[in-house]
Amino acid sequence: MAISTAMSTSFKKELLEAKHNFLASGGNSFKLALYTSSATLGAATTAYSATNETSGTGYSAGGAALTNINPASSGTTGFTDFDDLTFSSSTITANGALIYNDTASGDPAVCSLAFGGDKTSTSGDFTIQFPTADASNAIIRIA
């Protein structure tokens, strides 16, 4: 059981099928779900699953909606970003996360995110801060 930071292989295929739209206006709705260390997430993950999903105060199954930022490009790299996400007044523990497309049929996976260990909030805030939206750091990049 392990969580690794990886783009889903199925997502790469689905990009070529125009299954995902990251536009801020009129784009798909993407969600971020949290998982415990018992979960297995990585490049082979194809869709959202509730198995080994985090539970606790301030967290609902399926996770929370992300706010899309319009995709951009710099040099030869295209990238997209999301607003930081906070689970407020929460008491939860998570080891990683899955970003998935909540609009597309079957909740297809975009990428898995490993936190590098268990992260816990206790009657507090649990914030996922996305990296700087540029060609070197953005959360999803295509070069």
Added chain:
Amino acid sequence: MFNVAVETSVGQVNVQTTCNRGFNSEEIALNAVDKIISISETADPAIKAQAEAFKERMYWVIVAACNQAMKSDRTTLYNLFKSNGHADMAEILRTL
């Protein structure tokens, strides 16, 4: 034969949590300014110094804006609690 190589990458997220409190203005401002301004390690020293000074200034502007937003929201909540008969709760919020 032609082929086009495309490389896809996933960035590294940063997870921040709190215990028995929320984030304060300084913590929120630090995240915001990191997101707004990214300074290249290889930038010209003069430009880098100027960018860092601007980043520092933006940090304090955001801290002030966050503080103002929190105070303003507490005023809204104060009035909401008071108008619903929870004067004691309203007073706690007012004195925060």
